[in-house]
Amino acid sequence: MNVLEVKNLSKKIGKFELQNISFELQQGTVMGLIGQNGAGKSSIIRCILNLLKKTSGEITIFSKDHVQFETEIREDLGIVFDELHIPEQLTAIDLDGIYKRVYGRWDSEFFFSQLERFDVPKYDKVKTMSRGMKMKLAILLALSHHPKLLLLDEPTSGLDPVVRDEMLDVLLHFMEDETHSILFSSHITNDLEKIADTITFIHKGEVLFTETKDSLLYDYGLWKGSNEQATEIPTHAIVGKRPSAFGTELLVKREYVSPAFSLEKPTIEEIMVFHVKGG
Amino acid sequence: MRNMLLQYYFRNMGPLLFLIPVAVFFYIGISLLFEQSSVAFSSGLIASVIMITLKFLQLSKDNEKMFSVMPIPKHELVQTKFIFLARVTAIYGTLFFTLYLFMSRIEEGWTWKGWMSAAGIALFLSLLIINLLLLIDHLPNQKAASGLMLLLLFALIYALWMLPLYTSRAGDIVLNGSILAIASGTICLITWLNYRVVIYFVTKFDMS
Numbered sequence: 001m002n003v004l005e006v007k008n009l010s011k012k013i014g015k016f017e018l019q020n021i022s023f024e025l026q027q028g029t030v031m032g033l034i035g036q037n038g039a040g041k042s043s044i045i046r047c048i049l050n051l052l053k054k055t056s057g058e059i060t061i062f063s064k065d066h067v068q069f070e071t072e073i074r075e076d077l078g079i080v081f082d083e084l085h086i087p088e089q090l091t092a093i094d095l096d097g098i099y100k101r102v103y104g105r106w107d108s109e110f111f112f113s114q115l116e117r118f119d120v121p122k123y124d125k126v127k128t129m130s131r132g133m134k135m136k137l138a139i140l141l142a143l144s145h146h147p148k149l150l151l152l153d154e155p156t157s158g159l160d161p162v163v164r165d166e167m168l169d170v171l172l173h174f175m176e177d178e179t180h181s182i183l184f185s186s187h188i189t190n191d192l193e194k195i196a197d198t199i200t201f202i203h204k205g206e207v208l209f210t211e212t213k214d215s216l217l218y219d220y221g222l223w224k225g226s227n228e229q230a231t232e233i234p235t236h237a238i239v240g241k242r243p244s245a246f247g248t249e250l251l252v253k254r255e256y257v258s259p260a261f262s263l264e265k266p267t268i269e270e271i272m273v274f275h276v277k278g279g
Numbered sequence: 280m281r282n283m284l285l286q287y288y289f290r291n292m293g294p295l296l297f298l299i300p301v302a303v304f305f306y307i308g309i310s311l312l313f314e315q316s317s318v319a320f321s322s323g324l325i326a327s328v329i330m331i332t333l334k335f336l337q338l339s340k341d342n343e344k345m346f347s348v349m350p351i352p353k354h355e356l357v358q359t360k361f362i363f364l365a366r367v368t369a370i371y372g373t374l375f376f377t378l379y380l381f382m383s384r385i386e387e388g389w390t391w392k393g394w395m396s397a398a399g400i401a402l403f404l405s406l407l408i409i410n411l412l413l414l415i416d417h418l419p420n421q422k423a424a425s426g427l428m429l430l431l432l433f434a435l436i437y438a439l440w441m442l443p444l445y446t447s448r449a450g451d452i453v454l455n456g457s458i459l460a461i462a463s464g465t466i467c468l469i470t471w472l473n474y475r476v477v478i479y480f481v482t483k484f485d486m487s
Contacts, residue, residue, distance in 0.1 A: 051347060051348070071350045071352050072350070073350075074348070074349060075350045077348075085344035085347075085348065086344070086345050098345075102349045102350065103349070103350065
């Protein structure tokens with residue numbers, strides 16, 4: 001069952017344009033939206049949330065139109081943006097007061113227990129908190145009404161590795177319930193390698209590919225060698241190349257390359273970089 | 280939901296809403312000592328309106344971000360802003376007009392104009408109290424709004440009636456008085472219209 005379906009989404013924002021974006025997020029899975037800054041990841045999430053009006057296309061969340069059933073759908077959505085969307089003069093206690101009057105399933109007990117677990121102060125104003133603390137608070141706010149789908153827009157950018165790891169733990173815990181799903185936009189691909197099941201790569205407002213993480217990592221190979229040896233690899237197999245200390249580094253599609261060539265397993269970051277830079 | 284949003288606005292703007300009048304009172308008090316009441320009054324009014332507007336815009340921006348991703352119908356957010364603005368406008372309209380009348384009464388002494396000013400003070404103070412109660416949601420919305428509208432209508436008529444009395448006088452006080460009377464009357468009118476529009480939409484589209 002798909003919890004989120006985006007079909008032929010188009011949106012023009014000044015000179016930038018999202019063009020025919022299509023992907024599906026299955027229940028119980030984590031999808032990573034990757035791409036450079038300005039590729040269109042945030043715009044897609046804003047279109048999904050109807051914060052940006054789409055020019056054309058169809059978006060359904062839990063099989064319901066995202067505009068027609070907007071209020072109803074949001075009861076089951078947890079949303080975290082890269083910057084904190086909370087007035088900074090409030091405390092966690094104030095926020096609990098607001099959220100419990102908005103969300104029907106708000107769980108104050110869970111919220112306060114998680115604040116304690118992650119050492120987020122209850123009585124401090126948001127503006128006095130560090131960025132890591134703020135983001136932990138944002139994640140806990142997004143989780144405490146027990147949503148079924150989390151939409152995360154660059155939640156880990158600017159965080160130190162320890163806090164990022166803590167946040168990923170929270171998300172992994174959330175995914176223990178198989179009815180839960182996450183759409184996670186990030187350009188920090190390490191995070192996605194840890195938790196994503198599928199990867200959708202956005203580049204210049206278009207979807208370059210949507211693949212499961214495992215097949216993505218299997219389909220591509222990283223070859224390193226001299227410039228002369230590189231000429232023996234068929235050009236249609238080469239996705240991207242860059243100079244290295246040995247001569248050349250190539251990202252290739254395994255299926256088109258002879259097994260005689262020794263290929264390393266690339267990281268998602270390498271796949272992204274080679275795709276963007278091309279040949 | 281609307282009550283929660285209104286309380287939220289009030290809570291976040293509350294200190295500023297009360298600090299500004301206090302500051303203005305002090306400012307007017309000091310200026311009175313130097314017999315500059317009308318100048319102090321005009322500048323106090325303008326400064327307050329600017330500060331409140333800026334604070335409201337900033338609060339609105341913060342709110343947009345938080346509430347826009349919550350399960351709150353968009354029209355509720357728009358309405359709440361509208362109602363809150365109407366209430367704040369009403370409070371400031373009445374507060375400043377009361378102040379103005381108070382100063383007129385001092386100048387006029389216990390002549391018939393002085394008595395009219397005193398009556399005006401009573402009327403506007405009652406409006407001010409009602410508005411404050413409305414702002415902190417101690418009155419049921421619809422009934423209080425209806426009562427408030429009626430009072431505002433009286434206030435508007437009163438303001439318009441008072442205007443020629445002051446414009447007939449000579450000197451700076453006439454000019455300032457006229458401007459302030461027109462400004463206060465306009466504020467009352469806008470507030471009243473705001474309520475009419477809000478209530479029209481609430482009733483017509485069953486948004487209550």
